[in-house]
Amino acid sequence: MLSYLWLLALIPLAAEKADAEIRWHARHGLVLFGAEMALFLVMSILGGGFLERLLVPVVQVSIVVLHTLCIARGLKGERFQIPGLSEYADRL
Secondary structure, three states: OHHHOHHHHHHHHHHOOOOHHHHHHHHHHHHHHHHHHHHHHHHHHHOOHHHHHHHHHHHHHHHHHHHHHHHHHHHOOOOOOOOOHHHHHHHO
16 A cells, blocks of 8 residues: 555565565556656646646546555555556566
8 A cells, every 4th residue: 555655655665575566566656656746847847827726636636546546456456557657667
């Protein structure tokens, strides 16, 4: 569950070196965190005005839903594949 709580993904990544499943989820959580930070950086640079006020809450709710799905699947022993991000996390 810690794997999808932003920087807390470092805990299972450092603590569990033998379990490939936990390491996969931890790497996936870190890549997801990095993608979210990059998205918010781009939005803050390009944003402003009405579009930003509308877009930021939608993105934030989407992120919470995505993390909830990832945690729910992880607790069931499954993987939630996110196109592009999951492939990148697999290469790490």
